[in-house]
Amino acid sequence: MSARLGIWLGLFGLTLGLSLTSLGPDWLRVYPDAWVLPLKDSISGAMKWLVEQANFGLFTFTQATRGLAWLIEQPYNLVRNLLESGFMDGVGRRAEQIVPPVSWLAVIAAVVALGHYAKDWILALVVGLAFTYLAVFGQWESAMVTLASVLIAVPIGVGVGLWLGILAYRHRSFELILKPVLDLMQTIPIFAYLVPILFMFGFGPVSALVATVIYAMPPMVRITIMALHGVDPEVVDFGTMAGCNRRQMTWRILIPAAQKHLMVGVNQVIMLSLNMVIIASMIGAGGLGFDVLSALRRLQIGKGFEAGIAIVVLAIAIDRLSQAFAERAGRITAKPTGPLWRRYPRSTLVLGVLVITGLLGLVWPVFQTFPERSALTTGSFWNDGIKYLNINFFDTFEAVKLFFLNFFMLPVKRFFLGIPWPWALVMITALGWRFGGWRLALMALVMAALIVVTGLWEKAMITVYLCGASVVIASVIGIPVGVLAGVSARAGSVIGVVIDTLQTLPSFVYLIPVVMLFRIGDFTAMVAIVAYAVVPAVRYAAHGVRHVSGNLIEAGVVCGCTRTQILRHIRLPLALPEILLGLNQTIMLALSMLVITALVGTRDLGQEVYIALVKADVGRGIVAGLAIAFIAIIADRMITAGAKAARIRYGLEETHG
Amino acid sequence: MTKPAKLACKALWKVYGDSTAVGHVFGAEIFPPDSSVLDNFGLIGAVQHASLDIAEGEIFVIMGLSGSGKSTLVRLLAGLIKPSFGEIFVDGQDLLKMSEKELIELRRHKMGMVFQHFALLPHLSVLQNVAFPLIIQGMDKPSAQGRAAEVIKLVGLEGREHYFPRELSGGQQQRVGIARSLAVEPELWFLDEPFSALDPLIRREMQDEFLRLQAMLKKTIVFITHDFDEAIRLADRIAIMKDGCIVQVDTPEGLVLDPATDYVREFTRHIPRDKVVSIGAIMQQGDGAGDGIPASAPIAEVAKQVVASDVPLRVIDAAGAPVGKVDREAVIAVLVGE
Ligand SMILES: Nc1ncnc2c1ncn2[C@@H]1O[C@H](COP(=O)(O)OP(=O)(O)OP(=O)(O)O)[C@@H](O)[C@H]1O
Numbered sequence: 001m002s003a004r005l006g007i008w009l010g011l012f013g014l015t016l017g018l019s020l021t022s023l024g025p026d027w028l029r030v031y032p033d034a035w036v037l038p039l040k041d042s043i044s045g046a047m048k049w050l051v052e053q054a055n056f057g058l059f060t061f062t063q064a065t066r067g068l069a070w071l072i073e074q075p076y077n078l079v080r081n082l083l084e085s086g087f088m089d090g091v092g093r094r095a096e097q098i099v100p101p102v103s104w105l106a107v108i109a110a111v112v113a114l115g116h117y118a119k120d121w122i123l124a125l126v127v128g129l130a131f132t133y134l135a136v137f138g139q140w141e142s143a144m145v146t147l148a149s150v151l152i153a154v155p156i157g158v159g160v161g162l163w164l165g166i167l168a169y170r171h172r173s174f175e176l177i178l179k180p181v182l183d184l185m186q187t188i189p190i191f192a193y194l195v196p197i198l199f200m201f202g203f204g205p206v207s208a209l210v211a212t213v214i215y216a217m218p219p220m221v222r223i224t225i226m227a228l229h230g231v232d233p234e235v236v237d238f239g240t241m242a243g244c245n246r247r248q249m250t251w252r253i254l255i256p257a258a259q260k261h262l263m264v265g266v267n268q269v270i271m272l273s274l275n276m277v278i279i280a281s282m283i284g285a286g287g288l289g290f291d292v293l294s295a296l297r298r299l300q301i302g303k304g305f306e307a308g309i310a311i312v313v314l315a316i317a318i319d320r321l322s323q324a325f326a327e328r329a330g331r332i333t334a335k336p337t338g339p340l341w342r343r344y345p346r347s348t349l350v351l352g353v354l355v356i357t358g359l360l361g362l363v364w365p366v367f368q369t370f371p372e373r374s375a376l377t378t379g380s381f382w383n384d385g386i387k388y389l390n391i392n393f394f395d396t397f398e399a400v401k402l403f404f405l406n407f408f409m410l411p412v413k414r415f416f417l418g419i420p421w422p423w424a425l426v427m428i429t430a431l432g433w434r435f436g437g438w439r440l441a442l443m444a445l446v447m448a449a450l451i452v453v454t455g456l457w458e459k460a461m462i463t464v465y466l467c468g469a470s471v472v473i474a475s476v477i478g479i480p481v482g483v484l485a486g487v488s489a490r491a492g493s494v495i496g497v498v499i500d501t502l503q504t505l506p507s508f509v510y511l512i513p514v515v516m517l518f519r520i521g522d523f524t525a526m527v528a529i530v531a532y533a534v535v536p537a538v539r540y541a542a543h544g545v546r547h548v549s550g551n552l553i554e555a556g557v558v559c560g561c562t563r564t565q566i567l568r569h570i571r572l573p574l575a576l577p578e579i580l581l582g583l584n585q586t587i588m589l590a591l592s593m594l595v596i597t598a599l600v601g602t603r604d605l606g607q608e609v610y611i612a613l614v615k616a617d618v619g620r621g622i623v624a625g626l627a628i629a630f631i632a633i634i635a636d637r638m639i640t641a642g643a644k645a646a647r648i649r650y651g652l653e654e655t656h657g
Numbered sequence: 658m659t660k661p662a663k664l665a666c667k668a669l670w671k672v673y674g675d676s677t678a679v680g681h682v683f684g685a686e687i688f689p690p691d692s693s694v695l696d697n698f699g700l701i702g703a704v705q706h707a708s709l710d711i712a713e714g715e716i717f718v719i720m721g722l723s724g725s726g727k728s729t730l731v732r733l734l735a736g737l738i739k740p741s742f743g744e745i746f747v748d749g750q751d752l753l754k755m756s757e758k759e760l761i762e763l764r765r766h767k768m769g770m771v772f773q774h775f776a777l778l779p780h781l782s783v784l785q786n787v788a789f790p791l792i793i794q795g796m797d798k799p800s801a802q803g804r805a806a807e808v809i810k811l812v813g814l815e816g817r818e819h820y821f822p823r824e825l826s827g828g829q830q831q832r833v834g835i836a837r838s839l840a841v842e843p844e845l846w847f848l849d850e851p852f853s854a855l856d857p858l859i860r861r862e863m864q865d866e867f868l869r870l871q872a873m874l875k876k877t878i879v880f881i882t883h884d885f886d887e888a889i890r891l892a893d894r895i896a897i898m899k900d901g902c903i904v905q906v907d908t909p910e911g912l913v914l915d916p917a918t919d920y921v922r923e924f925t926r927h928i929p930r931d932k933v934v935s936i937g938a939i940m941q942q943g944d945g946a947g948d949g950i951p952a953s954a955p956i957a958e959v960a961k962q963v964v965a966s967d968v969p970l971r972v973i974d975a976a977g978a979p980v981g982k983v984d985r986e987a988v989i990a991v992l993v994g995e
């Protein structure tokens with residue numbers, strides 16, 4: 001054991017030495033341009049062929065994507081017209097509104113009714129206030145655009161996810177194919193596939209919806225498969241004995257019996273869709289995400305904050321609603337009887353508000369749209385606040401930033417960039433072999449080599465450095481906090497609430513205050529990544545420490561261990577596999593935040609994708625996206641293998657299996 | 658049995674494990690495989706070489722310890738799983754040769770099943786649960802619910818039609834399960850340990866209920882239990898299973914008087930014989946006093962009468978003709994357990 005450790009320490013020392021001394025010719029550190037494989041161009045060419053010439057016999061590729069786009073666009077336009085723009089007659093400037101959108105009062109009435117239906121008056125009040133906030137603070141129209149895209153993305157994501165899950169449940173072979181694909185989709189950061197989507201569907205809401213659905217759907221598939229397999233086998237037998245055919249079995253037995261679990265999946269899809277709001281606006285989503293993005297680009301502090309907070313408010317309202325619906329799925333209540341308005345009092349009420357405010361709105365516009373001039377704005381408050389902080393604490397912020405840059409980030413950066421790439425390939429292969437045997441070694445080598453030959457090595461190293469540094473900081477903060485939450489019930493409940501809230505927030509929201517305080521640069525990127533990626537570190541550490549078997553703790557107590565000794569010798573070592581899994585999640589989240597690094601001007605793979613997005617250079621985007629995906633996959637496989645080895649060592653898992 | 662078999666199986670096997678090994682075991686040379694052969698291939702013989710004939714209107718009980726293959730056997734008979742080998746006949750029709758469609762029809766109209774843990778659909782009310790199999794058949798909603806209400810009444814749950822399963826006690830839930838399986842008027846009724854999740858008092862009550870229903874409905878019944886008392890209360894005939902094999906099929910009395918193996922003897926040792934053994938089994942040649950005791954009556958029912966009499970009593974057959982006599986000593990010998 002210690003000899004092995006010695007070897008690895010020696011190898012690390014050697015790497016450090018190689019990195020610092022910069023021996024040998026230059027091409028060892030900077031992969032020469034002349035050797036770069038023109039993979040980008042071939043991919044661009046292939047994509048071009050796909051769009052211009054590919055023909056599947058009955059229809060061309062372009063026809064297929066156009067058809068799909070049309071299918072998605074119809075319901076989207078309908079909902080958007082309903083909520084935001086109203087129904088128009090004619091096109092362009094001369095278009096005239098023939099039917100106005102649903103009035104703001106009616107929308108608020110509708111969410112209040114939903115809240116009451118799903119749970120109680122408290123929830124109704126919460127969501128009602130949230131939507132009122134959107135109106136009063138002048139975010140209504142953008143919020144309705146965002147809501148429209150969520151309202152379309154979620155049913156598609158849930159529907160397709162359910163369908164794939166059912167297929168996988170019915171056909172074992174399909175499940176075997178689907179599982180690795182899902183694993184892969186969850187490791188590949190969304191940023192990696194924005195460019196191909198943009199290329200196929202063009203800039204606009206459809207692309208944004210497609211990206212959102214792809215991002216939000218995998219958990220639904222997983223949960224569907226799990227929920228269907230989890231249905232009581234006796235109930236399935238009963239279905240067969242009652243003579244159900246396949247359709248009846250699925251829709252009348254399995255789905256209703258699994259309903260409660262399925263609702264958890266729906267909630268996941270909703271949260272992930274909201275998470276995508278800002279990223280999706282890079283390829284044309286519009287709405288609140290677009291407001292944040294453009295404010296960020298122009299460094300309009302106040303506007304960015306306002307739109308960001310609006311996203312948070314919307315996310316919290318929708319999350320609480322969907323969770324209440326999920327819980328409601330379990331408790332069935334008898335249906336009341338009587339005339340229609342008595343059976344559906346809430347719907348009747350909402351319909352009433354809709355009609356009345358619609359009619360009143362024709363005369364007094366205030367019933368239709370919240371008047372812009374009475375809208376409150378907090379923009380100047382945020383501007384002043386930031387200004388105040390910057391004037392009075394500029395030196396402090398600057399000192400903190402410089403400290404981190406000089407003593408932590410830059411040395412790490414220099415280290416990674418200094419490693420000669422051939423040696424790096426050797427080390428990656430060795431690590432792969434150490435964790436997962438020759439197969440992992442081979443996979444890691446091939447993927448890393450591909451990054452090298454496409455000329456993206458340097459950017460990949462910057463990515464690794466930025467994510468690596470962020471992950472280190474996130475772990476240093478997150479793991480102790482998690483351990484604290486795990487050992488102390490009181491701290492645990494407080495930390496739990498904070499973590500839950502952090503997780504509801506869309507990733508981008510973190511960026512706004514950080515950019516405002518630290519301006520653009522690597523440090524800003526790191527702080528934003530840490531804020532986003534710290535959650536799983538805390539959560540997994542807490543879970544691991546908390547769930548160490550009670551017998552072992554008692555054994556420790558009987559041996560006369562102090563609380564610290566129990567923590568150090570029993571809880572922490574046994575929680576190690578769990579902590580490693582948390583680390584894995586932290587890395588994945590860090591990589592998925594690469595998208596923001598592009599906006600704060602780092603020269604990494606995120607920026608490469610961003611440039612490709614702006615220039616619509618599909619080859620470049622796909623190659624850079626693949627490079628990000630490769631880094632994610634290598635990290636994921638190594639850590640998963642390491643965690644598994646640890647579990648086996650502690651006898652928590654069988655050797656085979 | 659004089660009646661034709663309603664349900665029958667011949668040399669029925671269900672073996673779990675590697676599918677190629679299963680194929681190999683049922684190759685010609687080593688058939689029928691014994692347990693050492695199965696062990697060598699790493700297979701589990703959940704049901705081994707089961708052959709049964711179950712007559713119309715009979716209550717056929719399958720019993721055995723946990724893991725002996727009872728559920729597997731009944732699931733094979735109901736067509737829920739495919740056997741590794743063997744044949745199953747329902748009304749003389751080969752179950753295994755039926756198409757999926759025919760099977761569905763068969764289940765919709767001829768079979769009903771009651772489950773150990775009730776298997777009620779949690780999202781449906783009592784009425785909807787009971788009407789479910791009818792709706793599945795394609796019956797319109799009003800007639801389905803009408804019929805469901807009738808069956809609910811039959812099991813004594815009227816007034817609770819609009820309750821949801823979680824609002825009912827275990828016994829009530831199983832009544833719903835029974836009502837649901839009876840709604841389609843099945844000819845074949847499978848019950849897999851229907852009362853074992855209930856506490857003893859309720860269980861007893863449900864057994865009475867079950868006998869009452871059967872007296873009215875006269876279904877052909879396959880009933881699983883691991884409780885011998887339950888088996889002798891209900892059964893016309895009992896099959897005893899051990900490690901996947903059927904060791905003996907007989908009437909309760911036959912099992913007690915003439916156990917085929919030591920296992921069965923051990924199994925039946927604690928059974929109060931007077932409840933199982935009939936007068937016919939202990940009567941002697943000759944004729945006795947009195948108006949006659951039916952030969953088929955269990956000893957326990959007439960013991961008092963026989964013991965109270967100083968002289969041997971007359972025993973008669975079903976037609977009323979005297980067939981023998983029974984005396985005090987013979988009955989006491991059974992009562993004190995010899
Ligand atoms: N799907 C399966 N795969 C593998 N083995 C199985 C499977 N189903 C049943 N078995 C095995 O077959 C044997 C018989 O199981 P079965 O469920 O029929 O027993 P049982 O008599 O109904 O027991 P219980 O009283 O516990 O319900 C057991 O050894 C069980 O492990």
Ligand SMILES: [Mg+2]
Binds near residue numbers: 727728729
């Ligand atoms: Mg069983």
